[in-house]
Amino acid sequence: MTLSAPRPIIALRDVQKYYSDYHALRGITAEIQQGEFFSLLGPSGCGKTTLLRTIAGFEDVSSGTVHIDGKDMDGVPANVRPTNMVFQSYAIFPHLTVAENVGFGLRRAALSRTEKAAEVDAALKMVGLTGYGGRAAHALSGGQRQRVALARALILKPKVLLLDEPLSALDKKMREQMQIELRRLQRQVGITFILVTHDQEEALIMSDRIAVMFEGQIAQLASPQQLYRRPISRQVAEFIGVMNFLPVQVLGENGGRVQLNVAGLGACEITAEQCPSGVQIGAASVGLRPETLTVLFEGEVARGRELLGRVEEVQYFGDMTSYEVSLPDVARPVSISMRNLVGRQVLERGAPARVAWEEGALVLFC
Amino acid sequence: MKALKLYAVGYLVFLYAPILLLPLFAFNDAKVISFPLSGFTTHWFTEMTKIPALYAAFKNSLTIALCAALISTILGIFAARAATRFSFAGKGPIMGLIMLPLVLPDVIVAISLLVVLLQLGIALQTWTVIMGHVLICLPFSIAILNAAFQALDRSLEEAAIDLGETRVSTFRLVILPLVMPGIISSLLIAFTISFDEFIVSYFLTGSSPTLPVYIYGQFRYPAKVPVIMALGTLLVLGSFVLLSIAEYFRRRGIKRRGGQDTGGFL
């Protein structure tokens, strides 16, 4: 038996989309694997919805190709594509009951009435709405509507489920609960999910891989960990969480090691892996996540190197404290976040602070 | 605030007092229309049923109103659908032209139609009146149906297509049921407008008059006036009932979709 390479369930090749003269998608190339939980993440207006609708067949591509399960989707209308969609507004049919909504896609299926009813019951059970079948669609809460939309889209067992910001209309508690539930559901049915979101935390929590989009292009396509730890540009780094940027001189590169002189931190050496956007000799910038910096307290010893700074701002969040600390020879104060462990005091504004940092946490942006 | 209230009351009195006189004289036991009233009778209502010409005019009006309502609603559905869903060259001017009869004096519309028909050598028949009425009713139908179609969330349509339905079956399964209240409302209002319409009917009627045209003709005979009052009472009542039903359906349509009421004809 030979192992064939996994075939991507969706292959996008240089997809371009123009709305009259507005260039909404500017050459999207990506492959999405079977069974993957894939997220499209980006700021408002970057083209996430447009890309999703292009895959669903609601928008024609201006050029480029969309393959689903190996088949070219050019000229294939939305109603015969093996994809189903959960709309941002949920698009529950208001004149139908919950069961009629969920069973809507089965209308053309060659199933008996009892078989269809059984399918609907199974779908409702899957999303935790057993017994809600007879309800009128407008008598549902936001979370329940969302579940109905999910059940309705999953009942046809699509090859790909497309979700356009499905959680954005829910309150925080409900959203967090649904994030977990969606992920569980995806593992259970094994269907490829493509989720559109502008919430970076949501994307990190739920996804196997994330495509970060800016202005119609994919800036980076990577796993959540890679995206967070090795962002390919300052723009990506700033969009995913918080990052401190410091000016740097790249001095040289040999044997997979890169020599730097970082403003305020001094000379140091990092690995090639810490340079996701490549290495160029000359001026550039390095990034440091707030949690990779440490404020040392009396008796504590730095694991890496140590500097003396001054606390400019303190924000106390309960579980953690966020400091703005000014460092000698660094123009802007750096953000440092510390967990509030037992016995660890919170520094006051204006207090001197010993700051520890490690070479391994640096990311170089050339 | 108080001045506004006073104004509203005054307005209503001015608008409806003349109409309230209709039933007053319809039940008055005298051949002349004047105060003081002389006694209660239902005589004029029974008298009314004994006039064959009136019955013929009524039947004629009914046919015309039914046809006009049906045609203007069907045309209105196409127009509203096109206006809310598709963009095409010259959409603004085209919609403007369709809505024009709403503000054009009916006399102008009627005379223009008459001229065209005479030039074409077409004899005045029932269907020529229907055509004229469709012209008058269409703007109202489109206004009502436009609102109904506009209130539709576009993603509902896309959801149905996404679930395997074609454009045609989507229209039947999703769009039609959701705009049905608007359609019923359009049918009722167009029917009422056509049934009450006078000027276009007056110009375009051939040998068989519509009810309003017949009523107008009867005013030449003072003896017939109390009967007309009785007839008028019934017509006002009928119009009121139809418009109420139309408004009920319009509101129900909005409520069913969980939308906000943004005004209407009533």
Ligand SMILES: Nc1ncnc2c1ncn2[C@@H]1O[C@H](COP(=O)(O)OP(=O)(O)OP(=O)(O)O)[C@@H](O)[C@H]1O
């Ligand atoms: N039908 C359309 N006609 C013209 N321009 C459009 C159309 N749909 C979207 N656009 C434009 O294309 C760009 C991308 O839109 P899109 O809806 O894909 O953004 P998005 O990433 O989903 O944003 P959001 O997070 O706000 O939903 C936007 O600038 C938008 O104005």
Ligand SMILES: [Mg+2]
């Ligand atoms: Mg969007």
